Amino acid sequence: MTTLKTHAFHILAALAAGDSHGSAIARLVRDQTDGVRLWPVTLYRTLDQLVESGLIAELEDARERPEGASRRRRYYRLTEAGAAVLAVEAERIAAIARTALRNVEDGPWGH
């Protein structure tokens, strides 16, 4: 399968923590990634794309929304497909990171 775009990956990762809406997702991404900034248009465009490809779903039913949620906001939830794609992608990145760490430690730069 093709790799996910970075933005999409960050959004999926944020939604893995629970259902959320646009600006909260942006905030979560920033916190989880140590400062990656999703500009609004990019954020909502990517959300649309993810909905279209079935990796996330928009919560249509008001009862499904978190308590105290604003009515005007659109809430999104990670779908099963989304969770699977996220897991594969996360594992891929983790593998790259592990290899890199090992190489650095084994090489002339290691302690």
Place this chain on the structure above:
Amino acid sequence: MGTLTRPLPYRLLTALVPGSFRERHGASIDAQLRHEFAEHRESNGSPLSFWVRATLELARSLPGLWRAALRRNRRSAVPARQGSHRHELLQDLRYGVRGLRSRPAATTLCVVALTLGIGANTTVFTLANEIFLRPISVREPSRLVDLHVDQPGANSFVGFSYPEFEDLRRSSGLQDVSAQRGIRIRVGNEDGPSVAGQFASANHFDVLGVEAASGRLYVADETLPGARLVAVISHGFWQRRMGGTHDALGTTLQLDGHPATIIGILEPGYKGRFIGFPSEIWLPLGASETMRPGAQLADRANQPLELVGRLQDGVSLESAGASLNVVAAALEEQFPDTNQDRRVRLTLFSGLDESLRVGVLGFLAVLGILSALVLAAACLNVGSLLLASGQARVPEIATRLALGGSRARIAKQLLTETLILFGLGAVAATVVSLQLSGLLRAMFEDGAIPLGLEFGVDGRVLALTASVALATALATGLHPAWRATSTSHANVLRGARGSDAGGRGMRRWLVGGQVAVSVVLLVTAGLFLRALDAGRSSNPGFATDDLQLAGLTLPTDAYTPAEAALVLEQLAATLRLTPGMEAVGLGSSTPVGVASSPVPVSVLGIAPPDGQNAFFVDAHIIGPQYLAATGIAIVAGRALGPADRDGTLAVAVVSETLARQLWASRSAVGEQLMLRGRETTVVGVARDTLHLVQNRRPGPLLYLPLAQNPRHAMTLVMRTELAPSAVARRLRAHVEDVDSTARLRDVRPQQDLLDSFLLPQEITSRVAGGLGIIGLVLALTGIYGMVSFTAASRRRELGIRLALGAPPEQSVKLLLRSALALTIAGATAGLGISAALGPLLGSFLVGVSPLDPVTLVTVVAAILLAAATAAYLPARRAARIDPAETLREG
């Protein structure tokens, strides 16, 4: 949360976002933008950087948004939407983009041409906007007035004296008057940079209506001579030089070696009262006594001040002027020495000095016309390409018409293509002109007189760019679109081709127009280049390349004028003895300067001009070595020498022009003048020189000896091979040795000042040259395209000629002849237009006639040669065709 004002570029881009996306997410995006903006501001980010990033992000997202929207549209396409307006527009856009992409070379050429054409206009308008349209941020500028000295012989660089200012303040027509004078101030130690500043009266900020953003403004007590020195600084200076920190207030700066306490920072919008010459530091007027000790404020002959007044409520310019002149008339009565024939003239407050306004306006007009011409050339070029592409698509269009397509709809599609082209051109032009603005800013800042112009691209500039693009797109695209859809389709479908004689005629016109435009551009560029050359090689009447100047001032409280004059003469004489100095003289002004220095002169038996009590002649007070140092030759009589002292016969030297004006053919030597009540004898006649650079030709000038007209401030005129920095070092050491109370300032070569007045010529010749080359390239591609096209559509005819035994050269000649005839017609028209522009250009062209034959002949020859080459290549190819093949095709 407050509302967020989004800048125009962002708003314009928002309009391009697909509607469906906006409906779904618009509100959320707005909310988040507000939030992010607030956070950005909290962490001290500038609004500009935020909006630049937001705008870029939006621009980058647009293609993706449209792809997604179209994908969705296709999926959910419902028959009912098919005919909708929006859908049709989308379809046209897609069709247009496809059409343009199928002809990448032509499209690129068009976009490049339009970018240059529109970009040139945007840039020139940015400049005009900056200079004429953006108001200076003062309160109620419509009630502010500039006061000018109206005295025979005085130009706009002559100002008012301090006592005169106090007198005029009392006039009833004006609420109040502010006095100020521009200076350059050295900040920090001896080699510190100098910045522009002003000595200004205490009411200056009040009259203009400018407030302090933090701290306070100075009060009347602080402007008295001897008060502790305080300074108000501009917001820009605070940001750039003081780090923008709040503890800047109360700190002490060394200004020309005097400690000054910073008490206030002005609001960011105010950069001084002149456009292009931003001021950084304001000091109380009284401080000029200690910082510029050459002349006393109380002296009515010391007239350095410019005045700005605020009209009383309901008082007109005329009646305020009349009430000021009542005061002026009283002053004339009381102080005939300084105020003879001296009146005050009022004009509405302007950020541009009078002497510059006409020049700047003309300069902008020339640039505006040139850039409009380039745009015209670009449009002609695009127009002829559109005609050609319309022709090529005749079969396709005919089929669509035959199948029942509506002509309006097809024409609209073709027009959409043109609009896309111009839209791309406009966007690229905005980017290019932002780049060009940086270049221009650097060019202006580099001049000997640095200009601080901002070249901000604001809503007005964008709106102009957009409307220029739209208007020219319609003007260019309508005709070709209509013509392409008018072909009698039956004919085309039967297989007749390429017989659109009307279209070809039209193209010839367009190409001829391009030739004409490029001739005008090249002639203009050539003329400015020649004028620049003439300006550089001419001199004001003496060699200036190794002439250095420096201001030298002695304190008025330590010396009488006579003592000061002696010390200054000694300083100059001993400086002459140091190595590297060929000659050293003293003059009251720089040999070539900008400010006139008129004195009233009367001559027994010669009546002064009508309405005046005396002749007003510019006078230079000079030391004994001045004429030798500058190299101004004496043509009759003798020069002023060390023997002309106080107590001996009062003497003067006159320039040739003055001698001619007063005594016509008679020898001036031995004639008498009345000068400020003193009988003065003319002892010599000096060669004419250009003493006011802006006048461009020598005017009457009077030389008076320093010893008989003593003063505290003079300009050292040094002929030396030393570099300016070495001269400055030498001077400082020398002044320290001879008299450490003397103050030096502005060490600089005379040539700098002359060069700065060639700056407009230089910029115009560069800009016009660049535009001329663009115009020429456009015209050549036009000729090339037209000849290829003609050759293609006359293939059969050429084939038959060849088959009948005509040599191929004959075909080449045939095609060349028609191209050259067109070029000659275009060039002739271009020469006509250039001649018509002559009077406008003439005022900028010194030493060159607007009909300069060298320029005209060179340009026409170059155009003919280039056109012949551009036509020869496709003609040669056409003549090589195989006749049998063309005949088979038929």
